[in-house]
Amino acid sequence: SSENMNNKTIERIQKLLVRAEGTTFEAEAEACLRKAQQIMSSEGISAADIASKSKDDELGVLGENKLNNGEAKSYFNWKKILLNSLSYFFDCKLIFSSAGSRKVIYTVIGRESNRITFEVMYNWIHDKTMKEARERYGSDTAARNSYCLGVANGISDKIYEMKKKAPATDAWGIVPIDEVKAYIKEHYKHLTKGKAISTNVSDGAAYSSGKKAGSDTSLNRQFGLKRIA
Secondary structure: OHHHHHHHHHHHHHHHHHHHHOOOOOOHHHHHHHHHHHHHHHHOOOOOHHHHHHHHHHHHOEEEOOOOOEEEEOOOOHHHHHHHHHHHHHOEEEEEEEEEEEEEEEEEEEHHHHHHHHHHHHHHHHHHHHHHHHHHHHOOOOHHHHHHHHHHHHHHHHHHHHHHHHHOOOOOOOOHHHHHHHHHHOOOOOOOOOOOOHHHHHHHHHHHHHHHHHHHHHHHHOOOOOOOO
C-alpha cells in the first residue's frame, strides 16, 4: 500500500540521517544529508513527517484508552489528584465522564507507551496507598480518606518539582503535549471543563501522615529516573 511505501521511505531517510550523525567523515555526512534531502523533496516528505514517525516507533501511536473500566466514586477526590499529577508526568491528558451514580470512567490520551506506564504507575500507587490506609485506620473512613488525600498531594508536589528539574533530553520533552491537546480538540469538540477538586480534610493527623508517605515515595526508582533528585 501507499502507506507502507511511505513508511519504508521514511525509514530509509531516518537511516541516512542516523548515518550522517554517526560518521566522523565530513564528506560521508554531507553525502548522507544530501541524499536524505533529495528523497524528502522528491517524495514530498517533511521534517514533521520524520519526527512523527520517530515518535510512533519509540513511544507508540498517539491515541486513547479507558483505564481500569472506571473507578468507584467513593474516595474519588484523592484518586483524581493522583491521576492528574501522573498524567502531567507522562505527557498525557485525562477526560472524566460519569457512568451511573457509582462509577467514573476516565479516558487517557497520549502516546501508547506513556499510557501504559501511566496505568501501571497509577495502579501501583493506588493499591499500595489503599492497603496502607486500611492497615493504619481500619474502618475509620474519614481517617482513611484523609490519609489518601495526603499521599496524593505529597506525590503531586513531588512530581511537579521533579518535572521542573528534569532535563528534557533525559526524561520528558519527547512528546510535545501540544499534539495531545490537538487530538482532544479534534476528537472531543464539545468537551467542557470539570469542577475544581475538593480536598476537604476531616482528620489532620492522618492527612499529615499521608503527605509524608507521598513525599517519601521513591518515584525516581519506580520511574527509572535515577539522575533526577
